[in-house]
Amino acid sequence: MSLTSALNTAQSIFNNTGTQSSVVSNNISNAGNKDYVRRQAMLTTSLNGAQVVKIDRAQEEALLRQYLKTSSQDSAQQTLLSGLEDLKSIVGGNDYETSPSTYLGVFQQKLQAFRTTPGSTVAAQGAITAAQDVANSLNNASQSVQNVRATADKQIATDVDKLNTLLSDFEKANNAVKTATSSGADASGALDEREKALKQISQIVGVNTTTRDNNDMVLSTSDGTILFETIPREVTFKSQDVYTATIAGNSVYVDGVALPRGSGSTTTGQGSLQSLLQVRDEIAPNFQKQLDEVARGLVSLFKEQNTVAGPAYVPGLFTWSGGTVDTGATAVAGMAATITVSSRVITSQGGDPMRLRDGGINLTGLVLNTSGASGYTTELDRLYTALGSDIDFDPAAGTPVGFDATTGIDSNVSIMEFATNSLGWLEQYRSNATTAAENTSAALSRSDEAYSNETGVNLDEELTLLLDIEQSYKAATKILNAVDEMLKSLLDIAS
Structure with missing residues (x-):
C-alpha cells in the first residue's frame, strides 16, 4: 500500500x-x-x-399500517365507552340511585302503604311525594341525556377542526418528503413529521394509505372516501348548541361524503368521530326513547276516564306538556322531559292528595269514592295492580329521522320491568363495550410494541x-x- x-x-x-x-x-x-x-x-x-x-x-410499512388500524379501533372503542360511562352516571352509577327505576320502586312501595292505610293523609302525601320524585328523575335524566348529546356534538366539532389542522400539517410534510425524495436528499425528518401527523389522524378517523412516485402519499377513510390527495380534502361539520329529543344532529362530511357512524357495543367505527356520532345519534336517543316510554306508560296507567265528553281519557296523577293520553303504543319524543305530577294533588299548590284515592284529579265532578269512605281502596288497588301489569310499549315508532328506530328492549312488559330492563340494556351495552375496549387497548399495545421494536431506538444497540x-x-x-x-x-x- x-x-x-x-x-x-x-x-x-x-x-x-x-x-x-x-x-x-x-x-x-x-x-x-x-x-x-x-x-x-x-x-x-x-x-x-x-x-x-x-x-x-x-421503515416498516406493514407494521405501520397495522398500528394505524389498531389505533383507530382503540380510539373509537374508548370514545364509545366514555359516552356510555357518561350515560351510566345519569342513573347514579353502579347502584342506580337516581334512576327512574329506583324511584318507581319507591313509588310502588308508597302506593302500597297508602292502600294499607287509605284514610291516612300522611300516607297519601308520601305517595304523592314519591310520584314527584319519579317525574323529577325522568326530567333530570332526559335533560342529562341531551347534555351528553350536546357534549358529543361539541367534541365532534373539536375533532373536525383538529383533523383539518392535521391534514394541513400532513400536506406540508408530504410536500417536503416529495421534494427531498426527488432531489436525492435525506427525507428522514420530513417522513417523521408526516408519520406523526398520520398517527394523530388515525385517532380521529380510520385511514388507509397509498404511496405513489417520489414517496407521495394518498389518504382515504376506512370506507374509501379520499381524505388527502396532493391537497387535503375539506372536512365539514355544523355544530348545534342545544339538543332536545326531537333534534337530530348534523353529519360530518369528508369531501362532501357523509361519514357513517359506528354501530354495536364492539363498535364498527374507526376513530373517535364515528363513535361520537354513534353516541349522539344512536345510543343516547335510544336511551331517551326508553325514558319517554316510561313517561308515556305512567301517563297512560294513571289516566282518568272521561264519561261526560271527549276526549275519552285525560291525564290523572301524571301529566305532561301535551296534556293528552295516548291509549295506543306510540312513543312521544321528549315526553320524559316534561312529565309532572298534577298540581291538583300537591298540597303546596292548593291540591288535595286524597284525590289519588277518590279520583277526579283532573276531571272536575268525577268522584269514584262517592260515599267519602276513609277505607275506600278500589282506585288505589287498580293503580297498584296496573304498575305490575303488562302494557304495550312502542318498539319502533315516533323516532326522528336519522335516529335508531327501536328502544332495544322488550315491548310488552310491566312499566316496572320496562324501567329495569332499560338499565339492563345500558349496563349490558356498557359491559360489552368495556370488554371490547380492553381488547382494542391490548391490540394497540402489541402493535405499538412491534412497531417500536423495528423502528425505535435501542440504546444498547x-x-x-x-x-x-x-x-x-x-x-x-x-x-x-x-x-x-x-x-x-x-x-x-x-x-
Whole structure:
C-alpha cells in the first residue's frame, strides 16, 4: 500500500465515522421520542474504499399500517365507552340511585302503604311525594341525556377542526418528503413529521394509505372516501348548541361524503368521530326513547276516564306538556322531559292528595269514592295492580329521522320491568363495550410494541455501534500515525 493510498483510506474512515457518529448521536438523543424512526448510515465498498452512500430510515410499512388500524379501533372503542360511562352516571352509577327505576320502586312501595292505610293523609302525601320524585328523575335524566348529546356534538366539532389542522400539517410534510425524495436528499425528518401527523389522524378517523412516485402519499377513510390527495380534502361539520329529543344532529362530511357512524357495543367505527356520532345519534336517543316510554306508560296507567265528553281519557296523577293520553303504543319524543305530577294533588299548590284515592284529579265532578269512605281502596288497588301489569310499549315508532328506530328492549312488559330492563340494556351495552375496549387497548399495545421494536431506538444497540465507530476511528488514527512516521523517516533520509 502506497502512502497516498494509506492517506486516502484514513481520510475515508474519518469521513465515514464522522457521519456515522452523527447519525448514532441523533438516534440516542431521540431515544424517548415515539415519533422518531431510527436512522442508519449505509456503507458501500468501492475501489476508493468504504464510503457512506445514504442515510437509511428503518421503515416498516406493514407494521405501520397495522398500528394505524389498531389505533383507530382503540380510539373509537374508548370514545364509545366514555359516552356510555357518561350515560351510566345519569342513573347514579353502579347502584342506580337516581334512576327512574329506583324511584318507581319507591313509588310502588308508597302506593302500597297508602292502600294499607287509605284514610291516612300522611300516607297519601308520601305517595304523592314519591310520584314527584319519579317525574323529577325522568326530567333530570332526559335533560342529562341531551347534555351528553350536546357534549358529543361539541367534541365532534373539536375533532373536525383538529383533523383539518392535521391534514394541513400532513400536506406540508408530504410536500417536503416529495421534494427531498426527488432531489436525492435525506427525507428522514420530513417522513417523521408526516408519520406523526398520520398517527394523530388515525385517532380521529380510520385511514388507509397509498404511496405513489417520489414517496407521495394518498389518504382515504376506512370506507374509501379520499381524505388527502396532493391537497387535503375539506372536512365539514355544523355544530348545534342545544339538543332536545326531537333534534337530530348534523353529519360530518369528508369531501362532501357523509361519514357513517359506528354501530354495536364492539363498535364498527374507526376513530373517535364515528363513535361520537354513534353516541349522539344512536345510543343516547335510544336511551331517551326508553325514558319517554316510561313517561308515556305512567301517563297512560294513571289516566282518568272521561264519561261526560271527549276526549275519552285525560291525564290523572301524571301529566305532561301535551296534556293528552295516548291509549295506543306510540312513543312521544321528549315526553320524559316534561312529565309532572298534577298540581291538583300537591298540597303546596292548593291540591288535595286524597284525590289519588277518590279520583277526579283532573276531571272536575268525577268522584269514584262517592260515599267519602276513609277505607275506600278500589282506585288505589287498580293503580297498584296496573304498575305490575303488562302494557304495550312502542318498539319502533315516533323516532326522528336519522335516529335508531327501536328502544332495544322488550315491548310488552310491566312499566316496572320496562324501567329495569332499560338499565339492563345500558349496563349490558356498557359491559360489552368495556370488554371490547380492553381488547382494542391490548391490540394497540402489541402493535405499538412491534412497531417500536423495528423502528425505535435501542440504546444498547446504539452504544455498541458507537464503540465500533470508535474502534474504526482509532484504526484510522493508527494508519495516520504510521504514515506520519514513514514521512518523517523519508525526510530524515533525504536530509
